[in-house]
Amino acid sequence: MSLKTPEQIRTLQRKLYVKAKDEPGFRFYLLYDKVYREDILAHAYGLARENGGAPGVDGVSFEAIEANGLEKWLAERRTELREKTYRPDPVRRVLIDKPGGGQRPLGIPTIRDRVIQTAAKMVMEPIFEAEFDDSAYGYRPKRSAQDAVKKVHRAVCDGYTDVVDADLSKYFDTIPHPELMRCVARRVSDKQMLKLVKMWLKAPIEERDERGNRRLTGGRKAKRGTPQGGVASPLLSVIYMHRFLRAWRQRGKDAEFRARIVNYADDLVILSTGHAEEALAWLRWAMTNIGLTLNETKTCIRDATHETFDFLGYTFGPDRYRKDGHWYLAAKPSNKSVQRVKQTVREIFRKGAIAPWDEVVARLNRTLVGWSNYFNYGTRLMAYRAVDNYVYERSRAFLRRRHKVQSRGTREFPAERVFGELGVIRLRARHVGPRP
Numbered sequence: 001m002s003l004k005t006p007e008q009i010r011t012l013q014r015k016l017y018v019k020a021k022d023e024p025g026f027r028f029y030l031l032y033d034k035v036y037r038e039d040i041l042a043h044a045y046g047l048a049r050e051n052g053g054a055p056g057v058d059g060v061s062f063e064a065i066e067a068n069g070l071e072k073w074l075a076e077r078r079t080e081l082r083e084k085t086y087r088p089d090p091v092r093r094v095l096i097d098k099p100g101g102g103q104r105p106l107g108i109p110t111i112r113d114r115v116i117q118t119a120a121k122m123v124m125e126p127i128f129e130a131e132f133d134d135s136a137y138g139y140r141p142k143r144s145a146q147d148a149v150k151k152v153h154r155a156v157c158d159g160y161t162d163v164v165d166a167d168l169s170k171y172f173d174t175i176p177h178p179e180l181m182r183c184v185a186r187r188v189s190d191k192q193m194l195k196l197v198k199m200w201l202k203a204p205i206e207e208r209d210e211r212g213n214r215r216l217t218g219g220r221k222a223k224r225g226t227p228q229g230g231v232a233s234p235l236l237s238v239i240y241m242h243r244f245l246r247a248w249r250q251r252g253k254d255a256e257f258r259a260r261i262v263n264y265a266d267d268l269v270i271l272s273t274g275h276a277e278e279a280l281a282w283l284r285w286a287m288t289n290i291g292l293t294l295n296e297t298k299t300c301i302r303d304a305t306h307e308t309f310d311f312l313g314y315t316f317g318p319d320r321y322r323k324d325g326h327w328y329l330a331a332k333p334s335n336k337s338v339q340r341v342k343q344t345v346r347e348i349f350r351k352g353a354i355a356p357w358d359e360v361v362a363r364l365n366r367t368l369v370g371w372s373n374y375f376n377y378g379t380r381l382m383a384y385r386a387v388d389n390y391v392y393e394r395s396r397a398f399l400r401r402r403h404k405v406q407s408r409g410t411r412e413f414p415a416e417r418v419f420g421e422l423g424v425i426r427l428r429a430r431h432v433g434p435r436p
Helices: 007-022 038-051 061-068 070-082 111-129 145-158 177-185 190-203 232-250 274-288 335-351 355-373 381-403 426-434
Strands: 089-096 101-108 164-168 203-207 216-219 259-264 267-272 300-304 307-312 314-320 327-333
Touching: 007 038, 038 070, 038 089, 038 111, 070 111, 070 177, 111 190, 111 232, 111 274, 145 259, 145 267, 145 300, 145 307, 145 355, 164 274, 164 307, 164 327, 177 190, 177 232, 190 232, 232 259, 267 307, 274 300, 314 381, 327 381, 335 355, 335 381, 355 381, 355 426
Parallel strands: 089 203
Antiparallel strands: 089 101, 164 267, 164 300, 203 216, 259 267, 307 314, 314 327
16 A cells, blocks of 8 residues: 555645646746755655665665664765765666566665655656646556556547557657756746756766676766666656657647647557557657657557557457457457466466465466456456466466476366355456356
């Protein structure tokens, strides 16, 4: 359960939001002192604690901070911010596997920096939220990827079927610093707050090789990028994407191309009625002008009445209704999303080789519930069945090995037992209810 924002902080955020909404040209000049307010720093720590995560380059964990005295630690943060002696630590870089292959760099700031970034985000976010475009869904309060999925599906069903399925090449790594700072400065004139943001952009990146040797990159010479993993990075990425979305609206491209646009982080679709080619050409021009690049291998045009396209884990396009055979425009879990959860299930059983069955089932069910909570929109029965069948096969194979059953195990461990007495969740039952 998320921490509830204290009323004093909510009041401040509402005032900032209303002021920004009522006066679009106003630049906020007194923000920095709010960042080290006692209640804001304390709540920022609580949010960072709730999100968890590994320590940064200093190796300091939440447990260590609390063991040495949280109040003392927070007082030290207030002092260094108030006296303007705060300097961010280097960001620890790790590589995480991408679902489609390859690796993505992830930056892990120290807990100290995560807390201060969270405090700054709490102060700045309401100001920019007041002007963000309705078509942007990523990293915004009270908006989700599933909201974007529903928006795309409605547009397709409304006849916006000529689709530009766009992908930005290394978006977080290529955001230009000078242009991003100008976007922030459009609404923030507080020099100390701007200095905070710039320091985070210029924080060195620490990498270690297989021998543990330390190498620092980036720093003051860095001209691009906001590390994925930082608390401030998502907000900064939305601020910069707003530059493109604002130009789209101000230049009337939605009317010119008879199109709707939906954006989530570095994923973008333009849904038009016969103007996809022109929309893509303008998109290329606009992205080039703000220092970004389309990933041409993933960017394409689709006719959603005859072809499918993927967005945020869902597949959109024509499908046949199984009962009577009529065609309709569907939104359903993509094949990649189904394969991804199958891979996770395989890993759970592999890693649980010596764990008690109850622990294995608990991990498995958390994965299945989380997956189905996101993929609970549109046409999903066939995807749920595919996952259920795979879960049953892996469960049965796991139990056969554990209990040294020589046969295939269908008699000892039938589906009714696995999804019943043995406690594994059946997704189909979550979709249509239990069998009579």
